[in-house]
Amino acid sequence: MEFNHISVLLDESVLMLGVKDGIYVDGTLGGGGHSELILKKMSGGRLIGIDQDTDAISAASERLEEYKDKFTAVHNNFSNIKEILRELNIEEIDGAILDLGVSSHQLDEGSRGFSYNKDARLDMRMNKEQPFSAYELINTYSESDLKRIIYAYGEERFAPAIARNIVAEREKKPIETTFQLSDIIKKAMPKEARQKDKHPAKRTFQAIRIEVNREIEILEGAIRDFVSVLKPGGVLSVITFHSLEDRIVKTVFNDLASGCICPKNFPVCVCNKKPIVKLYNKKPIVSGEEELRNNNRAHSAKLRGIIKL
Numbered sequence: 221m222e223f224n225h226i227s228v229l230l231d232e233s234v235l236m237l238g239v240k241d242g243i244y245v246d247g248t249l250g251g252g253g254h255s256e257l258i259l260k261k262m263s264g265g266r267l268i269g270i271d272q273d274t275d276a277i278s279a280a281s282e283r284l285e286e287y288k289d290k291f292t293a294v295h296n297n298f299s300n301i302k303e304i305l306r307e308l309n310i311e312e313i314d315g316a317i318l319d320l321g322v323s324s325h326q327l328d329e330g331s332r333g334f335s336y337n338k339d340a341r342l343d344m345r346m347n348k349e350q351p352f353s354a355y356e357l358i359n360t361y362s363e364s365d366l367k368r369i370i371y372a373y374g375e376e377r378f379a380p381a382i383a384r385n386i387v388a389e390r391e392k393k394p395i396e397t398t399f400q401l402s403d404i405i406k407k408a409m410p411k412e413a414r415q416k417d418k419h420p421a422k423r424t425f426q427a428i429r430i431e432v433n434r435e436i437e438i439l440e441g442a443i444r445d446f447v448s449v450l451k452p453g454g455v456l457s458v459i460t461f462h463s464l465e466d467r468i469v470k471t472v473f474n475d476l477a478s479g480c481i482c483p484k485n486f487p488v489c490v491c492n493k494k495p496i497v498k499l500y501n502k503k504p505i506v507s508g509e510e511e512l513r514n515n516n517r518a519h520s521a522k523l524r525g526i527i528k529l
């Protein structure tokens with residue numbers, strides 16, 4: 221299957237990196253869109269492209285074949301950035317980009333079990349070597365854990381009824397497919413809510429995908445690790461597609477950019493906290509009208525950046 225994915229905030233995020241002939245990391249290689257633009261801007265230097273999905277590694281390696289002298293693809297989780305660089309004998313990098321979430325390819329490829337529009341075994345693993353999939357999650361999580369993740373990661377107000385229905389149905393027989401799950405979700409929702417324009421299973425599927433891939437859990441630690449390997453003046457740019465992700469990025473960036481946190485009534489600073497980055501932008505950069513017209517995924521995209529001091 222062809223790898224279809226339109227990069228979001230492509231120019232804006234790569235411009236932020238101020239690419240010169242240095243060492244850069246694309247932590248979310250996907251179809252290689254951002255990587256290709258970075259490589260076009262370098263005459264020497266090196267780009268490390270990381271993805272936990274082997275489909276992305278193959279598709280991007282093929283697309284970036286002409287840059288193979290400057291490009292290294294790594295199948296791994298970007299949260300292991302320090303280890304990945306250590307193995308490549310790289311101490312510091314000049315910039316990095318994270319374009320979070322799933323690619324359109326992952327959603328479109330029915331057999332991966334990410335989509336409520338295609339019937340397949342429940343899966344949703346970005347990393348096909350990981351043993352834990354949506355099947356295990358749906359058939360083993362307690363009702364309260366199901367409710368918690370559907371609320372938190374799906375912002376789904378019918379989370380309690382959906383969690384209850386999942387548990388009731390799996391007692392009859394295991395829930396094995398995307399269509400089975402989608403039906404269970406629909407039946408837990410009132411008729412009016414089901415008829416709204418968005419697919420009724422959209423928010424719950426998103427929540428399950430985020431939990432299966434530990435997308436929120438790893439984010440803060442990964443950002444801190446990327447910052448620790450940036451050279452002074454190096455930039456980290458991050459594109460998010462979910463309000464909770466953006467909140468984490470914003471909070472961690474603000475924390476890294478702030479100095480002393482001692483109470484105001486302390487005569488001298490005892491915390492010794494110093495800013496280690498500067499914010500590239502205070503407000504997130506969002507897509508312009510043209511991108512919004514041409515790419516549905518752009519609607520929720522937010523770009524933030526920091527510069528290492």
Ligand SMILES: C[S@@+](CC[C@H](N)C(=O)[O-])C[C@H]1O[C@@H](n2cnc3c(N)ncnc32)[C@H](O)[C@@H]1O
Pocket residue numbers: 225226227228247248249250251252253254255270271272273276296297298299319320321322323324346438
């Ligand atoms: C939105 S797509 C990236 C698209 C890419 N920037 C492009 O322009 O083609 C996100 C990609 O990141 C990968 N990904 C998400 N979280 C990851 C993680 N923690 N570690 C490694 N890869 C990850 C996904 O497998 C997916 O291929």
